[in-house]
Amino acid sequence: MEQFETFIVESPDATGARTTRSLIQDTVSDLSLSRVIVRMKVFVDPVEPVFILAALLRLGSPSIKIKDFAKVDMGSLGKDEVKIELDKEMFAIKLLNKLWATYGKNNIEQPDRKIIIVKTDPIKDLDMLRELVIEEPQQEVLDRLIDAIALRIIPEGFRVRKHELSNTHVLFVASEDTLKPEWLAKGKEIMDSLRREENA
Amino acid sequence: MLEPMMYIGGAYKHSQLIELVEDLGGYILQKNIMQSEVVLLMLVPINDLAIVEIKSKELLGKLTRAPLTGSEIATVAPTLAYHHLPHLDCDVAEFLRKQGAKTNMVGLARGVGKRICQLTAFERDLINEHDVAVFILGNYEHCIIEKSKKLYEGIEIPIVVTGAPELRTEDVPNATAYVGSFGRILHHMRHAEELRTLDKLSAVIGKVLDDVRIEIAKDPPSVAPPRIKKEIEEQIPEIVDNLHPLPITLQMGGVRVKLPYEEYHEQIENIKFVEGVTMKEVARVLPSKMRNFILIKAIPKSETGFMI
Numbered sequence: 001m002e003q004f005e006t007f008i009v010e011s012p013d014a015t016g017a018r019t020t021r022s023l024i025q026d027t028v029s030d031l032s033l034s035r036v037i038v039r040m041k042v043f044v045d046p047v048e049p050v051f052i053l054a055a056l057l058r059l060g061s062p063s064i065k066i067k068d069f070a071k072v073d074m075g076s077l078g079k080d081e082v083k084i085e086l087d088k089e090m091f092a093i094k095l096l097n098k099l100w101a102t103y104g105k106n107n108i109e110q111p112d113r114k115i116i117i118v119k120t121d122p123i124k125d126l127d128m129l130r131e132l133v134i135e136e137p138q139q140e141v142l143d144r145l146i147d148a149i150a151l152r153i154i155p156e157g158f159r160v161r162k163h164e165l166s167n168t169h170v171l172f173v174a175s176e177d178t179l180k181p182e183w184l185a186k187g188k189e190i191m192d193s194l195r196r197e198e199n200a
Numbered sequence: 201m202l203e204p205m206m207y208i209g210g211a212y213k214h215s216q217l218i219e220l221v222e223d224l225g226g227y228i229l230q231k232n233i234m235q236s237e238v239v240l241l242m243l244v245p246i247n248d249l250a251i252v253e254i255k256s257k258e259l260l261g262k263l264t265r266a267p268l269t270g271s272e273i274a275t276v277a278p279t280l281a282y283h284h285l286p287h288l289d290c291d292v293a294e295f296l297r298k299q300g301a302k303t304n305m306v307g308l309a310r311g312v313g314k315r316i317c318q319l320t321a322f323e324r325d326l327i328n329e330h331d332v333a334v335f336i337l338g339n340y341e342h343c344i345i346e347k348s349k350k351l352y353e354g355i356e357i358p359i360v361v362t363g364a365p366e367l368r369t370e371d372v373p374n375a376t377a378y379v380g381s382f383g384r385i386l387h388h389m390r391h392a393e394e395l396r397t398l399d400k401l402s403a404v405i406g407k408v409l410d411d412v413r414i415e416i417a418k419d420p421p422s423v424a425p426p427r428i429k430k431e432i433e434e435q436i437p438e439i440v441d442n443l444h445p446l447p448i449t450l451q452m453g454g455v456r457v458k459l460p461y462e463e464y465h466e467q468i469e470n471i472k473f474v475e476g477v478t479m480k481e482v483a484r485v486l487p488s489k490m491r492n493f494i495l496i497k498a499i500p501k502s503e504t505g506f507m508i
Contacts, residue, residue, distance in 0.1 A: 011340075013339075013340050013341055013342065013365070015339070015341070015364050015365045015366070015383075016339040016340040016341065016364060016365070016383075018364075019339040019364040019383040019384060019385070020339055020384075022385070023339075023383075023384050023385065023386045026385075026386035026387045027386055030386070044340070046314075046340035046341075046342040046343050047342050049314065049342075049343070151281070151282055152282050152283065152386070155283070155312075155338065155343075155384075156278060156279060156281060156283045156312040156313070157278075157312040157313025157314060157315075157316060157317070157343075158313075159312075159313070159316075176313045176314065176315050176316060177315070
């Protein structure tokens, strides 16, 4: 597994910290998240009990819309249709699936490999089709990240949780009891220390 | 007294060994043929062990003691979530199965947390139907100790606990034995070190079961559980068509029969032994908590006054 730039698991219980570290490594490689997480710090105190996980993220490319890889125009004169001319065939399958789901198979024609005709009112739908999102790599990665942290890494009994999630960071504070303000402050502090390391 | 043994050897002429064990009054519990190799799990009378050893040497097979044979073990996880499955829990269950035990996996409904963990009455009764319960717990010493204080309430069978820290058994409240180096492991246990840990677990469970055997030998059951199994197989033909894994599961003090209780309990109670007694005189036929199966508990000699 590719190692993060910082990966620290802190706990008063040394054995517990070691096993937690290995379980995080297993989860991250299972869900292929090692390229997404840049730095990670975890703090666990089973006596309190509290679990804090902070990580800095580097997400992949932003979402891909039809206009990014195709020309969307009016179809032939006098007909209610939109013509999509593909530049790259890479997303053709995903695009077709999406169009089939919205308009139905009988309203989609593909006379040529790179041309797709959608039978719909061009005035109404043209702009919407240009902006239609075909792939969301970032959202997909975030979904996997949440799956890893919330469903696999945080101990199951820690049902009271507070989290922050953005495109650049994720912070989870979890406990079995009501969250104390000092734990949230500690989470913030860990997050800040990660940011300082990143900027240094 | 019967000794639980495992024989691994070639399939060629292995039937001679089966016949020998049966002639000596032992029982064949399981026979697995894998290509040209055969694995036999059997109970051999302790006094005739030498004869069986000579025969197995003659057949160039290996005879080892398998203390887990003929026992039913519950492997209990706090829940059936990703935190515990498929790795670790299944690894432990499968490993014990390979050693000759029948394992059932139990996932608790509210077993999580050190303060909020609970065991429902149904779960408690279900676990109590087994010979040993293996509780597979997590990484932190404090949590294991706190949890052990209340999670095992009402469990009367021996409790083996696993977890990451190396603790002494005395430090874990209510546990019969504790095995370390486990913890929450999210990968398949296949490295040499991990396999040694699993070996250690099976040795500890073997020791616990041996203690149970010694305890049972002080007041032996009126009828040996393998005998119950044999009689059911011979007298209730429906068991042959039963598709459950191990339709008659052997336990230390009885058997579990995977047939519906309502339909079959009378038929089983009236099974006749050649000694002239019926099943209900030497064993209690009870409804099991597991589906609608039947649980048979042999009555000890001190109650009936005889042994067959």
